[in-house]
Amino acid sequence: MPLFGIDKNNLKEIKEKSFDLERDVQRITESNLPEIFGYKFVSTEVYLNNLRIDTLAFDSETNTFIIIEYKKDRNLSVIDQGYAYLALLLNKKADFILEYNEKTNQTIKRGDVDWSQSKVIFVSPRFTTYQKGAIEFRDLPIELWEVKKYENNTILYNQLKAPNKRIN
Structure with missing residues (x-):
């Protein structure tokens, strides 16, 4: 969907720009986690069991961990990667x-976390038709967020939602 600027009574289309690097998407998102998602930043580039998590965040409202992964462009291995990170x-x-305790200088215990609410968020300019279709499953602990950058220094984060008719 095109984005327009208003100049008196005329609309001028604001062109979309691509991100140069996946790291650019990661930096801007990590710096603004509370504004975009309402989450607390915990850590970046977390390595465990030969896997690298881009961003680890914490949702203080639900007391759960959120894993955020970034893609510069369409990527075929999103849903399976999400499940691998949830298993981890x-x-x-x-x-x-x-x-969490080391990076935030705050202390939580295993019992303080609602592990059942944990999820993985993928942030990318585009997702495949199959990935969009996969989020139609009820209670899937994976979210897809499209991020678009525009020539007037505007960024749009848009959560892709499943249609009302979900697969049980």
Whole structure:
């Protein structure tokens, strides 16, 4: 959907620009996690079991960890990557608690976290038709967020929602 600027009574289309690097999307998102998602930043580039998590965040409202992954462009391995990270989170709870405690200088315990609310968020300019279709499953712990950058220094984050008719 095009974005327009208003000049008196005339509309002028604001052109979309691509991100130069995946890291650019990551930097701007991490710097603004509370404004975009309402989450607390915990850590960047978390390495566990030969996997690298781009951003680890914490949702203080639901007391749960959120893993955020960035893609510069369309990527075929999003849903399977999401499940691998969720499995890592649930199998290595102590490592995530330690990461939180060390990076935030605050203390939480395993029992303080609602692990059932954990999820993975993918942020990318585009997703495939199959990925968009996959979020139609009820209670899927994976969210897709499109991010678009425009020539007037505007950025749009848009969560892709499943249609009202979801697969049970």
